[in-house]
Amino acid sequence: MKQLLLCLPLLTALTAAAQVPMPAPAQSKPILLVGGNLHVGNGTVVPDAAVAFDKGRITYAGAQSGFAQRAGYEVIDVKGQEVYPGLILPNTTLGLTEVESIRATVDEQEVGMMNPNVRSLIAYNTDSDIIPTVRTNGVLLAQITPRGGMLSGQSSIVQLDAWNWQDAAVRPDDGLHLNWPAMVLKLSSAEDEKAVERRTKERQTQLRDLEAMLTEAAAYKSLPAGHRENLRLSALSGIFDGSKTLFIHADYGKEIVEAVSFAKRLGAQKVAVVGARDAWMMLDFLKQHDIAVVLSRTHALPRRPGDDYDLPYKLPNILQQAGIRYCLDYEGSMETAGSRNLAFIAGTSAGFGLTPEQALTAVTLSPARILGIDKDYGSLETGKSATLVVSSGDLLDMRTNNITHAYIDGRAFSSENKQLYLNRKFKSKYSMP
Incomplete structure (x- = not known):
């Protein structure tokens, strides 16, 4: 019993060290970072x-020689280090999924095909063990996005150090997510023609139902005030006045053209394509309609045997050269x-055509613009939020990414996370006497 009582404080300390760090209090005094490369x-x-x-x-971001007033500031010397805006992660289930193989920890989708009224924000778990591990590599904001069905629901943008989802919210309900029905292709030479015809009719029915809902939502928006609210239709209203973006998840070129044309015909004001692995085929179309691209699966194999082996890696540069508005996300296994x-996906793009600063923009200012938060986030400029990281090396290179200071x-x-704790724990196992 005495041995057990002696062990209890140690067990308590180890358990506490493995918990999600307490959110930081509000900034209490002015801070000045000097000497770094901005x-x-x-x-x-x-x-x-x-x-x-x-x-x-x-209050200031520029050459050190241009800032003489240091009185009252806590001065932190970061000479020789790199200062970056906090990275922004779009299209993610962070905070909605903890262990993908355990259903009880997955809360990323609702039952049914049409759920425009679903709000991912209220399911966001600020106590996720994964969130601190993501912050450690410089990701400080994220677009929490639902999955499943045709109309998955509404995403929201959060900052990654908060007590609850209310405190985390940066831009609630920023957009709706539409999973465009896949084209019907014959799966094999042995597939029955009736099966192909059946799948074609199912797809046509889905598109008719979708058009009917969007048409009804457009009419609902024009109703006078005071009518009984329809949550599904009111959630869709924002895509017709531009207050919400319609994010269409599609990869194939024909699907992209079909989906964008469909959305524009029905009156959607702001449209972005998520995934878009065939975007290189649609450059003129995307440019003509001013469609933003949230590019997924940069770390992936080519889609077709005849594609260039490095097509996924150089696709960001193809979009850059074509003048397409785009940003990078992480979607895959x-x-x-x-x-x-996320930072290392941008680093790969920098090795296949983009300059390092263009690659950085693709995970900072570009997503901020596409998500509608660039007034406050995405770049380090006077008047914007002090959401930034300092790294002793190149943030986009996994060999040198080493964050020494971070602010939201x-x-x-705190930069502590469960993986760092486990690393220390098991490294000490063989150093103990």
């Missing part, structure tokens, strides 16, 4: 820079846990 996020790099922020907002690799809205949060 990567603004818009393509500009300022060597030997100064970044000052107070009450969560940037182990999607939620793999979100921490000026709050210096």
Whole structure:
């Protein structure tokens, strides 16, 4: 019994160390970072820079020689280090999924095909063990996105250091997510023609139902005030006045053309394509209709045997050269846990045509613009949120990514996470006497 009582404090300490860190309090005093190389996020790099922020907002970002007033600031020397905006992760189930193989920890989709009224924000779990591991690599904001069905529901943008979803919300219900029905192709030479015909009719029925709902939602929006609210139709209203973006998940070129034409015909004001692995075939179409692209699966094999082996890696540069608005996300196997690799996806793109600053913009300012939060986030400029990271090396290179300071809205949060704790634990196992 005495041995057990002696062990209890140690067990308590180990358990506490493995918990999600407590959210940081609001910034209490002005902070000044000096001497680092400032990567603004818009393509500009300022060597030997100064970044000052107070009450969560940037008061100065530029050459150190241009900022003489240091009185009252807590000065932090980051000489020789790199200062970056916090990375922004679009189209993710972070906080909705914990262990993908355990159904009880997965809350990313609702039953049914048409769920425009579903709000991912209220299911967002700020106590997820995965969130701190994602922050460790520089991802500080995310678009929490539902999955499943045809109309999955509404995504929301959150910052990744909060007590609850209310505190986390940066832009609630920023857009609706539509999974475009896949084209009907004959699966094999042995497939019965009737089976193909049946799948074709099912797809046509789905599209008719979708058009009927969107048409009804457009009519509902024009009703006078005071009518009884229809949650499904009111959730769709924002796509007709531009207050919400319609995110269409589609990969094949024909699907992209079909889906965008469909949405525009029915009056959607802001449309973005998510996935878009065939975007290189649709450059003129995307440019003509000013369609933003949230590019997925950059770390992937080519879709077709005849494609260039490096097509997924160089696709961001193809979009860049064509003048298409785009950003990068992480979608693939182990999607939620793999979100921490967002910086390295951008780094791969930098090795296949993009400049390092263009690659950085693809995970900072570009997603901020597409998600409608660029007034406050995405770049380090005077007046914007002090959401930034400092790395001793290149943030986009997994060999040198090493964050030494990190702030969300000026709050210096803990970089501790469960994986770091386990690393220390088992490294010490063989060093114990």
